[in-house]
Structure formats: C-alpha cells, structure tokens
Amino acid sequence: EAGVAQSPRYKIIEKRQSVAFWCNPISGHATLYWYQQILGQGPKLLIQFQNNGVVDDSQLPKDRFSAERLKGVDSTLKIQPAKLEDSAVYLCASTRGGSTYNEQFFGPGTRLTVL
Amino acid sequence: AQSVSQHNHHVILSEAASLELGCNYSYGGTVNLFWYVQYPGQHLQLLLKYFSGDPLVKGIKGFEAEFIKSKFSFNLRKPSVQWSDTAEYFCAVNEGGGNQFYFGTGTSLTVIP
Numbered sequence: 001e002a003g004v005a006q007s008p009r010y011k012i013i014e015k016r017q018s019v020a021f022w023c024n025p026i027s028g029h030a031t032l033y034w035y036q037q038i039l040g041q042g043p044k045l046l047i048q049f050q051n052n053g054v055v056d057d058s059q060l061p062k063d064r065f066s067a068e069r070l071k072g073v074d075s076t077l078k079i080q081p082a083k084l085e086d087s088a089v090y091l092c093a094s095t096r097g098g099s100t101y102n103e104q105f106f107g108p109g110t111r112l113t114v115l
Numbered sequence: 116a117q118s119v120s121q122h123n124h125h126v127i128l129s130e131a132a133s134l135e136l137g138c139n140y141s142y143g144g145t146v147n148l149f150w151y152v153q154y155p156g157q158h159l160q161l162l163l164k165y166f167s168g169d170p171l172v173k174g175i176k177g178f179e180a181e182f183i184k185s186k187f188s189f190n191l192r193k194p195s196v197q198w199s200d201t202a203e204y205f206c207a208v209n210e211g212g213g214n215q216f217y218f219g220t221g222t223s224l225t226v227i228p
Contacts, residue, residue: 033216042220043218
C-alpha cells in the first residue's frame with residue numbers, strides 16, 4: 001500500500017511569511033497526526049484528527065498555527081505568521097483507527113527553514 | 116505531562132558489537148511503549164512495540180526490548196549490530212488509552228564496518 005505522502009519536502013521562508021503543508025494519509029486510515037520535530041529533539045504532537053474532527057490540539061500554538069482535515073482524508077497545516085523558532089521538520093502520521101493499539105505510519109516530513 | 120529520557124545521545128559501535136539503548140519514562144500508570152528507527156533519508160518506522168503480556172518483545176531486524184515496570188524502563192537491545200543499523204532511534208510512550216505519544220530526544224547510532 002502507498003505510504004503517507006507529504007509536500008513540499010523542503011520550504012524556506014522569511015519570518016512573518018505564511019506557509020502551508022499538505023499530508024495525504026494511507027488510504028482507510030481514520031486518524032491523522034501532525035508532529036513538529038525540532039533539530040535534536042523528538043517529535044512533538046501538534047494536533048490529532050479522528051476523521052475530520054479534532055481529538056487533541058492542546059499543544060498547537062493556535063495564535064499562529066492552524067490545521068484542517070475537511071473531508072476526513074487530506075490535511076493541511078498552516079503557519080501564519082512564521083517565526084524563527086518554527087524552523088523544524090513537520091511530520092504527518094496516520095493510523096487505521098483512534099485506538100492507541102494501532103501502529104503509526106509516518107510520512108517523509110517537510111523541512112521548514114525560517115530565515 | 117509525560118517525559119521520556121534517552122540517556123545516550125550518540126553511540127558509536129563496531130560491527131558485531133552488542134547494543135543497548137536506554138529509555139526511561141515518567142508516567143506511573145499503564146503505558147504503551149514503542150521504539151522507532153529513522154534510517155538516513157528515510158521515514159520514521161516502527162521497530163517494536165509493547166502493549167501488555169510478555170515484557171520481552173521482539174521486533175524487526177533482530178532488535179528486542181525489555182519492559183521493566185519497576186524501573187520505568189524500556190531498553191532496546193541487539194546482540195550484534197551491523198553497519199546497516201546506523202540510524203536515529205526514538206523511544207515513544209503513550210499513556211494507556213490516551214491520545215498523546217511522547218517521544219524521547221533520540222539516540223544517533225553509528226556502526227563502523
């Protein structure tokens with residue numbers, strides 16, 4: 001089966017600009033996660049969707065970050081405006097269901113550099 | 116919030132050496148435990164997982180991990196590493212039934228041929 005797709009793979013922007021990332025999970029996977037991985041750290045969950053509803057967005061900086069999954073399939077993560085500290089790899093992952101007994105499948109990530 | 120500690124940030128081994136990477140977590144309740152690996156230029160992928168039952172779990176590529184509840188640990192082991200094991204290894208913890216997965220900071224393993 002096809003894996004989790006993400007685009008773009010790399011993005012360089014200046015601070016205060018806006019940026020959007022796209023994720024297409026594995027077909028049939030109801031749960032989708034966005035993670036932020038800063039260099040030298042482990043992935044940190046930003047938001048979790050179950051179908052098109054938000055399950056957990058407690059660590060999403062809502063003043064500048066937003067995410068949506070309108071039809072329960074693809075998802076976009078937006079940063080507006082970007083700050084220097086947003087430089088990181090943004091990972092998308094999906095699982096078949098909402099249970100934590102499922103395995104998370106990760107995409108290749110989008111490496112964001114904010115100058 | 117949960118914290119996950121990986122004590123070794125960078126490990127360098129020769130081929131055929133034995134490997135043990137430490138992972139400790141802070142949550143005292145029921146946990147699900149995972150080890151992920153990220154090979155150079157590739158995605159994060161699951162090495163092994165523990166939900167319940169036998170505390171010694173076996174994963175792909177000859178890796179295993181032991182859950183020791185009393186020590187809040189889930190150390191990763193491999194008796195004989197290969198050059199192809201060069202990668203970043205992440206321990207992750209999920210509080211049983213919760214939505215959050217907490218990752219450690221990762222251990223970079225370099226295996227010298």
